[in-house]
Amino acid sequence: MTVFISLVIIVSGYVVANSLVQLANINPLHASEICSAFRVAVVSMGIIVTAYSLNSINAGLLAAKATGIIHSLSTILSIIAVVVLLYGGYGVLALALSQLLMAVVMLTGNAVYLLWRFKRERFVFRLSLKGIPKISKLITYTSIPRALVVFASNMDLILVSRYLGPSMVPILHLTRRAPEFSRRFVERPSVAFMPAFSHLVGESNWEKARVVFLRLLTLIIWAAVFMSGGFLLLNHSFVVLWVGKSFYAGSVVNVLVVFGFFASVLASTLGNFNFALGDIRGNSIISFFQAVVSILLIVFAARFWGISGVVAAGFVSIALTTGWYFPWALIRQLKVSVWDLRSLGREFALILLASVVPVVLLSVVAPSDWAGFAGLSVVYSLFVFTLLYLFSVKMRNEISALNQELSNSLKSFCKVV
Secondary structure, eight states: OHHHHHHHHHHHHHHHHHHHHHHTTOOHHHHHHHHHHHHHHHHHHHHHHHHHHHHHHHHHTTOHHHHHHHHHHHHHHHHHHHHHHHHTTOTHHHHHHHHHHHHHHHHHHHHHHHHHHHHHHTOOOOOOOTTHHHHHHHHHHHHHHHHHHHHHHHHHHHHHHHHHOTTHHHHHHHHTHHHHHHHHHHHHHHHHHHHHHHHHHHTTOHHHHHHHHHHHHHHHHHHHHHHHHHHHHHHHHHHHHHHOGGGOOOHHHHHHHHHHHHHHHHHHHHHHHHHHTTOHHHHHHHHHHHHHHHHHHHHHHHHHHHHHHHHHHHHHHHHHTHHHHHHHHHHHHHTOOHHHHHHHHHHHHHHHHHHHHHHHHHTTOOOSSHHHHHHHHHHHHHHHHHHHHHHOHHHHHHHHHHHHHHHHHHHHHHHHO
């Protein structure tokens, strides 16, 4: 069923590619290039829908480490590819080809791992049509919104090309590349924990599920705010050292990218937990509306506010849809108390303070090489960690728990040796 949906996406994209380019009224000098890039992006979208389906099966087999490695490898190869292709003169097509590489690696990696697990676990295949209507309905709920979300995430680059010119597409893409890459890592803990979280709910162990949810959410908030501050401080230097200052979109766009990064991390994390609770229909419907709202806002914002409006449209669409639905659904199902919310708010305020102070103090430093960049990164990290450790009781408790875990692991290792 998922393969069929992927084929429909690819065929539909190829059919409407020329019409979409004409509708966008793109300069004829760039129309062929944009059309080719769009078709490659559509193929990537179709492949990635199937890849995510296999990824979900592997996650259900509790293969968090394997799926994480595959996801990270595909992302790293995509980043390398986009730089090589841009320097090779591929322009907008470089972005689409890098996404295609990521999709192929994800599909291949997940398929190979799944077949290996089937062989190792000695699964027996039997054709059965029982439950097909129910499964088809669930796949429709999940695959179509996923495809639309992927389409919306690529739509902004098409509209940037339409209103601002193809030369602006790599600038936007590379300015937000580091936050997008990091976002996948910050979201991985919630993805990895989804099967175990569903197991707790299946056992009706709601209290433990609530405690685990709040603890993991606190850790992700710390990580997301810490990295947001890092991008505010370092993204300009990173882009300049990586590909040159001509590919940096500016401070205003960078601030908006950071807002989008934090909003996306929070929405995705909460969405994963809500999905694990069994609200598949609700997750899919609200994700569908978020994608629709995002596309409409991007079309409007690109025309009147340019690249800043395009970036802002992303987190505004989150605020209008998933940004309120997921918290509401989780609070209701897990019975999160007012005290719990205050605790989360306090930790958010502490990590925000711990991140803002070094950003302000270190913003006068402009590293001229990678050694200086690495040094500034280390100073910022130590600054944030020290402040959070001093003011957050939860942070000190987490460090104590980590030290105890490491101590126990070391003792076990010594006994084996």
